[in-house]
Amino acid sequence: MRQPQFEAMNREELELLQLERLQSTLTRAYRQVKFYRRRLDEHGLKPEDIRELRDLARLPCTTREDLSENYPYGMFAVPLRDIVRIVSSPGTTDRPLVVGYTSPDLKLWQELLARLYTAAGVTRDDIVQFILPPGLANWRRDLMAGAEYLGASVIPAASLNFAKELMVMRDYKTSVLVTTPSIARHLLTVMDRLDLTPAELSLKRALLVAAPLPSQVRREIEEGLQIKIATAYGITEVMGPGLAFSCEADAGFHFSADHFYPEILDPQTGRPLDPGAEGELVITTLTTVAFPLVRFKSGDLTSLNPEPCACGRTLVRLGPIRGRTDAIFSVGGIKVHPDQIGRLLKDLLGGHLPRFSYGVQTEAGLEFLALDLRVDEQLFSDEIKALEGLCYRVRRYFLDHLGIQTRVTLKETAVS
Known part of the structure; x- marks a missing residue:
């Protein structure tokens, strides 16, 4: 484990940490973000009314439409002079979604991505090659930065055709591939056309991101490339990739619950559901400085498993992503x-x-x-x-x- 003091933390201790960080986040959001101050005032609530984690259910949810309506900087909780990175992505309206980061936010994200890579079995001795589409430019940058932070050797994503990518993979002795399930499947067809076998590569594992990975597709890629596969979950509005990650036990995504608080809500009633029940994943940031989000509706249908994992981690686990609550769909891992x-x-x-x-x-x-x-x-x-x-x-x-x-x-x- 990268950070066993948090990844394997006792559940009671974790809940105390979550509550402390939640109260700090709510206070900052209420004082610094007009949108949240107005929302809480409309519901007759103050940050100090949230005394337990379950009290979070009293607060209204935040939607992508809310983010678009506060374009560009209305959701920022710090002055622009403290923002070191501004990221935008297409929204559901004619306005893009804009997310800001402070230096501490970027440092946090690098550490969470290092957790992801460590759980995937990646070390500083690996050579990591990135093949990601242009529509995932933000994720591509973050994932490369995380691998560099871990100390691995990085081959950045390039505008090469897939045959050239495979040549680089063979000649540079790539040991880890970071890509999407769609591109990984396509590489198999290109290898077949080039008569290139897995034995000619040094590839040991792949991290597949940005899209669900059905079991039959996973088997196809594992057998075709003769590798181990790790997966990750993330959404751009909540800092991007690395929000949750798989481990060697492959029993769900370990959610970084020391930094983000997850809930599962009934899509129809909005009420919190018990562990194991399937509903919409809703996320509250606990430690992000520039862009706090309170009960952000991800749109993803999944479930939560609070039981400890065989790998030793106690972080709650996300189940498979079963679908969406809205009309958004994916094209090669890019949401549309x-x-x-x-x-x-x-x-x-x-x-x-x-x-x-x-x-x-x-x-x-x-x-x-x-x-x-x-x-x-x-x-x-x-x-x-x-x-x-x-x-x-x-x-x-x-x-x-x-x-x-x-x-x-x-x-x-x-x-x-």
């Missing part, structure tokens, strides 16, 4: 809201929004957005090059704004 698709099309086409449909498809392991556009009078052209140019512009626009690969198919509009 349906409203973003229509908004991007409308922006690109000068305010015109044609009829469209979409879905997520897979080819050679890689996921992409399959977008069908109905060609109406405003889009119609009798020149093939013009229509091809339209498809190219849509693909490029979605890659630039969402970081996802898109395959565009033009459909003829039915004549009534």
Whole structure:
């Protein structure tokens, strides 16, 4: 373990630590963030009314819409002069979500990522290669920084084709691969095409992030690459990757509950559920300085297991992510809201929004957005090059704004 004094802490001691940190966070949020002061005042509550962890259920939840409405800096609890990093990600409205970090926040996140890597079996003797899509640029930066903080040798993500990535993996003797499940599956197809075998690589393990890992996909990757797999859970609004991590026992994600307090709520009633029951994961930050969040609704459906793990850690464990409470879906590990698709099309086409449909498809392991556009009078052209140019512009626009690969198919509009 990286920090056994916290990762294997006695449950009673952990709850006392959580309560102390929760009360400090609520006091800071109430004093420094107008949004939270207004919210608590509307419910007739003060930070000192939260005397036990279970009292947290009296507080209202925070949503992604709340973050968008307070764009850009309305949720910051410190002056801008104390912010050393500002990160944005697409929101569910036309405004992005903006998260700020102080120097202590970044130091905390490096330590939590070191926990993740240690639990995954990564050491300072490893060579870690990153192959992550552009849409996960924030995660890519954080995960690389965490590996460097651990002391491992890092091969940064690069704009190479997958054959070149495999050449680097072989020649540089990569021992740990950090990527998404989708890309890992695609690498298997490229290896087959190149007639490259796992025996020619020095790869020992992979950390797969940003998307759920079904058991059959896990077996496919483990057997195809002849490696051990670790996984992690995170969301950009709550500092990103490393919020929870797997261990050698592979019995769920160990949640960093000394720094973040998890709850499982009934999606319909909003009431807290008992351990083991499936519902929406709601997270309260306990130690982040710049961007405190109180009962942030993740949208992910999962469960909590408070029982100690065979690995010796006592941190509560997240179960598998079973789905979403909202319309957000994943394309190769990148979260997309349906409203973003229509908004991007409308922006690109000068305010015109044609009829469209979409879905997520897979080819050679890689996921992409399959977008069908109905060609109406405003889009119609009798020149093939013009229509091809339209498809190219849509693909490029979605890659630039969402970081996802898109395959565009033009459909003829039915004549009534």
